[in-house]
Amino acid sequence: MRRKLHVSAPLVFVAACYQGLGASPGAADNHTSTGGSAHDSDGGSDSGAVDVDAVWLPTRIRRLSTRELDNTVEDLLGTSVAISATLGSDLRQSGFTLNSEQRVDATFGGRLQLATETLAKEAVAERLDVLVPCASDPDQRACAAAFVDDFGTRAFRRPLTDEERDGLLAVYDLASTGVADGGEQLGTFAGGIEAIIRASLQSGSFLYLTELGTEGDGETLVELAPYETAAQISYLVIGAPPDEPLFAAAAADSLRNPSEREDQARRLLASDPRAGQQAARFVKEWLGIDRLADIDRESSVEETFATLRPMFEQETDVFIHEVLANGDGKLATMLTADFAMVNEPLAAFYGVPYSGVATWVQAPLEGTSRRGLLTQANFLSTYASNAPPGSSPVNRGKAVLNQMLCLSIEFPTDPEVAMDASEVPPADGTTTTRERFEQHSSVPACAACHKLLDGIGFAFENFDQVGKFRATENGKTIDASGELVGADVSGPYANASGLVDRLASSEQVSRCFARNFFRFVSGQTSNETESQYLEGWESLDGDVRDQLVELMVAYIRSDFFIKRRAM
Amino acid sequence: MKRREQKGHLEPKSARLARRAFLKAVGGSAALLPFYRLLEDSVAQAASGELPLRFVGVGAYHGTTQRFYARQPGETDTDFDISYSDSCLRPFDQPELYGHSFKDKIIIFEGFDYGVARHYPFTYSNGTIAEVDLPMHGCMGFFLTGSQQGELEYDEGMSHTLQNASLDQYLAGLYGGATPFRSLELKTEANEDITALNLAAGEGGTLLSALTSPEEIWDRFFALLVAADPAALAYKRAVGGSVLDFAINDIQRLQTRLAGTEKQKLDQHLTVLRDLEQQLNADVTCEIPPRHAETGNADQADDYIVGTSHNAGIVDLDRVANMQIELLAQILICDLTRFSTIILPNFAGPITGGPQIPSLDGSYMVTGSIYTDIPVPADFHLEIAHKTSPDVATTLNVHRAAAAVQRYYHGKVARLMQRLQDAGVLDSTVILIGNEGGAGWHTLRQVPIVMAGGANGAFQTGRRIVAPGRIAQPGDYPTLPDGGGATSTLVKPTSHNPILVAVANAFRAAAGDPEIDSYGTCTLNPEFVNGIAGLI
Structure with missing residues (x-):
């Protein structure tokens, strides 16, 4: 299927009607925040004319x-x-x-x-x-x-x-x-x-990498020069310089043609293993789980965290490759996959069967609370706590709010709220983490934010600071049920699996994924340009909108990819 | 000192006379004049004497406790004691540890806020819309830039976009070309570049990366001092020069097609290449300090780990900080650079797996307090920055711990001062110590800012200076003139930018350059960036 993103000039002028997801009307300005609720970081323009000069990426x-x-x-x-x-x-x-x-x-x-x-x-x-x-x-x-x-x-x-x-x-x-x-x-x-x-x-x-167009164009909107286009395709798809066929296409000046760009991109996607690494890089940086090497956790198992850490990192890489290369490549699958990619030690850590021989293989997650990326040890240990060592409903909830729902929540600035916010009851060896945070969020000043945060974070309470499953904490049975609020798929869930099912069906999550995808591929954070991109994204078929590889191809075909506002 | 050619240097907003603007900014009241006059008088001394040559910006974490930072009952601006056991500032008057008392070589600033670090509009849960302070984290970058928050915020409040260069880079851009290295940026923890963890910013507020490994610092700064075979050195310089020439020409060709921010990127790159050329041909003779390799030392105990995260609880942070202080001192003494920043260890996270120690208030702690002179929580941040509210009467021990952490930081500065003093260069060095936050609960109010060094008499040291519009209170926050509290985010803050202006002007006077009247960026409250211009 080949579809073109609708980002031609006429659409530039109709972008003004965009209203950010999850925001109340008129509240899409991401410079505005509230003292007790999440605000939309989608940042779309909500009124008035959009500056035509602002929606194209600049020459740079x-x-x-x-x-x-x-x-x-x-x-x-x-x-x-x-x-x-x-x-x-x-x-x-x-x-x-x-x-x-x-x-x-x-x-x-x-x-x-x-x-x-x-x-x-x-x-x-x-x-x-x-x-x-x-x-x-x-x-x-x-x-x-x-x-x-x-x-x-x-x-x-x-x-x-x-x-x-x-x-x-x-x-x-x-x-x-x-x-x-x-x-x-x-x-x-x-x-x-x-x-x-x-x-x-x-x-x-x-x-x-230059994105300047041909010297002497003198136009306000310029097209990348042929060799610039070749380099853009190559670095976007595989994170490496163009190969011989791309050089040849540039020399023949054939990359102005969207279909030729698509063919080159698909060729690299199919033939170069670095394409999978590049996709994994996007997903990990999007979720903030590429920084595990800089994180230390007190291990709850026999192996030290330093031993576990590389295995956790590799699992994510292998998993994303599996979904993209052998699966349907969809965001929903990354979130809800009912299998894990494990080697023997990780299978033992997860308590799932291992059928391979010294390699990474699929293992069914049936009968466990794990599903997809958010229940992988990488995500769970990245967003955990050191003091005291344990899970962190706040960190995990905040990560999902920010990265998956594009909602941001700030540490309270109101001094009185800030004071209360820092006073989570200490771990005493008898209560569960959930009980401590429930006590904390019973403080009125803390309730609004924690309803959002804990409403997500509690789903992961079955996993400790290194992502190890736990049925109990301090002798008490873990309650991982909760209620997602503030999203387009708000509602109760029974456990992490239930939460990710909700997230996977969310238009808001899809849109947030697309926004982050565009930040990655465009190398820029700009509310105006992102809004324009999302307008085009909405016109894509549903299958394409949640499919990482197809999103990449659609972007490479688009005018967004090849045109720049001359500076 | 001759003014050097100002190629690609950084210039703050305005360099016009602004005495009137300053007076207007601070309200023009007689009550504000002492601050104004004191700096005026002291900076004016510089016109006739030697002026500061070196600048070191120091970043610390976790705010402070006003109880042991502010003056004590009965003390005045110039008559005060910092040697009592709980004083945050004791290392500056601890000759038994640091060889000298530096009490007469410091200025303690009281009541200065990061006024530029504000946010509008903020909607309270009751619907009130107001201008408020930013949360403390992410605000280290405001210290030397005096910049407001830029349009975008990255990394969940831990990093803001800044809009102008930091003071060290501003000065290095103007005057750093005289030494082999224009500037030196140090950080004790090798983590990413965000405003929570960075002091130095280049033109346009772009954060600068920093060196961390003592081994790498030595290789970068002292390897070129090691005697080499003259013929090989000449060949190395010739080839290295031609390599850099090619790179410079290439940048210049590319530069012709760019404007604005994009051109600025290449301006910065070009300056770096020209500085590398200068380093290649540097001819400096100086005492070379020991090189501390990270690994492979004859004695394994000499091996050390450079941290990768401020929360990773890396056990060698203190060793790394000490080695950096020693190297920085020698770099300044050897005149390899005159402009530097250093960010001291954060210690925000506990050292996992360490033995438990008794808590000050019964909360969870593990060791990590071995670097301070009294036991304090290993997770300094949660135990201190969140709990030093003056209205919590039960937290004396927390205040004591907060002071101990600040003594840790000031002790590092005192060690640097000792080295510089012994080498006879302290009096020509301005050290400006700031913090990611202020006193109390995660605030940007009453940031503990201390100026240290002799500065060749450019500043009258050995005193406390209270921010204009604030009245000093013993052991407490400075208040509003009517006695009202000044710590609420609803009270208009003061600004620390006048300190940056004063330091900038001291250096400018040394070069015979006209004074500037402002430093930084603040559209919400434009008067915050104004300083004391026209004084030299």
Whole structure:
């Protein structure tokens, strides 16, 4: 099925009628918050004309994220050295590392310099013959020039200009022919190649994806240049640079055609394993469950949390791949899947059968309270408590409110409420977590927010701080029933499974998913642009709207993907 | 000092004379003049003397307790004691630990709020719509920027968008080109860049990433001081220079097609590349401190772990902080940079698995208090920032714990001051210590801000300064002139931006630059960004 997102210019002007989901009329301004209720963070325009200039993504540059840089240097140099380990963490925007706010500041620049020196040295020492097949040719400068053309084109994701080619050769000349004052030859061919690599990897043309269109267009709305389009497709689908077929399509200027863009995207989705990693990256950053490596929990089982943690992280990756590659790829399935992907230790941890041999396999969840992503140990331990060690109805409830329903709830600013809010009865070894929070939310000032938070968070009370199932707490039977409020699918549920069934049927959740998807793929958080995107999203078939791969393809086909407002 | 070429430097909103604006902002009343005159007199001294050369911004967490931060009964602006056992400020007068008393080298600010960090409209549950303070978390970034909250909020209130550069970066942009490194950003916990955890911001308020590992800091700053074979060094410099030249030319080509924020990204990148060029050719001779490798040390006890999260309870945070303080001191002494920020450990989460210790008030605690001079809860934040309300009479122990945490932070600064004093550079250094929050329950009121260092006489130190419009109260929050409480979010706050303006102007005076009259951004209350211009 191929459908086009309706984001053509006429729709820009009718976007003003959009009303954010979950908001009361006129309350969609996300700068407004209330002292006791969630507010809509959907942020749609609710009245008045929409500025036509505001709804298209602007012409811009986007620095590659560290994960994208890992993939890129691996493609360029064949290295297994992860440059991200040196570069440190990315600045996030709405939780996403792929965003247009990434900068090269002094710390990043210094680290990049060090990393490129190390990578270039390693590549030349280990794989010179592979990188530079003509390395043993007698005409070394001609060989270097060929390397500049090949490597430079791949590094810059477009053919080099003469100026760039000459510049890189000048770097080579100096590094390959350097002579000390005493006449000692310091420069070598390998040293020259090393310097070309260093210069390329520190340049802006390598570090930034450009979205500028063809130079000299002079239009207010410009279309991405062919090589820019190729790079956008590739980094969006697999988080890595374009391959040969994409380069060829760019050279033939065929990527203006939406169907050609779709074909290229589907080809990558079908053939490159990094497509699954990219999809998993979106889902994990959306739910905020990609940060488990930075979290410590007091383990409630024999294994330490440090031992459990990598297994939990891998489960999510494997699960998302399973749903996308072998399942229907739908959001609802990610939320309600009646199977887990387990290895032997995780099967034991979950108490489900394991039928594999030293690998990850499906295990039925029948007879358990687990269903889908939200009952995986990754989500449950990310959103848990250290003081005291235990579950956290508030953290879990807040995560679902924020990330799945696009409702935000703030720590109360009213000092009197804030004072009460911090006074949750301490764990005393006799009460359940639920009893403590119920006591807390009986305080009138706390009730409104906690009705929202606990109404979701209590569903996960059968799972402790590392996601281990528990039927009792301090000798008392766990009550995981509750009532979801403030959503389009509000109502009672019996346990986590019941809650996720409600969430999976929610239009509000679908819409929030789409909003976050757009933030990820566009690398920008902008209420106006998101609202415009969502208007187009609403026109898609229901099957497409909740299907991650199809959403990606629809986006790549759209004008949103290829057009930019000239700045 | 000659004014350097101001390439791509950061400039706050206005640099016009604004004495009248300042007086208007603070109400123009006689009661406000002491603050105004004191700073005027002290900053004016700078015109004829040596001026500050270095700036260090320090970030701390969890707010403070007013009970042991404010002056005590009978004390005045200039006659006060900070050496009593529970004083938050005791490390500044503890020569037995820090070699010197620094009591005469500090200014203690009382009654200064993060007035720029406000939010409107806020609807109370009773329907009242008002302008309110932001919640404390996420507000570390407001300290040195004096910026209001930007249009968007990320990460659930833990990160706000900012709109202008932090003071350290503003100064580094102007005057940082004289040293091999324009600035140094340090953070004791290697976690992501959000305003809850970052002090330094570049132009437009973009957060700057920071170095964390002492090993990496050493490699970055001191490796270039290690003597190398002259021929190899010359080759390295020549090749490195040509590599950077190519990268610079490439950025410049790209830059021609961009404007506004997008061009700003490349301006920042270009400055970084030019600074790297300068570092490549730096010729500095200085005492090189020991390099502390993270792993692989002959004695395994010397190995350490650099934290990745402020809540992860990493056991080596204190060691990392101490090593960073030592390295920072030597970097400043060697004049490798003159502008720096450092964020001290958060300790917000308990060290999981640690042995239990008695609680101050019976609540859950585990050890983690080993860094303070009295036992305090391991989870400092929940046990302190949420519980130091002055109207809770039963929490004396909590106030004592809060003070102990602040002594921990001030002790780190005192150690830095000791190193700088012994090397003879403290008197030309301004250290500005701030916090993510203020006194009491998660507020941005009465933020514990302390200026330390000699600043070459640019500021008259050894005193307390009360915010304009506030009356100091012994052991309590400064009040409104009529005696009313000033901590409610419904009471218009004061602004700390005048402190930023005063510091900026001290440096500008040193360079012969005209003073500025404001620093920061605040459209809700534009007068909050005004300072004391026209004084030097």
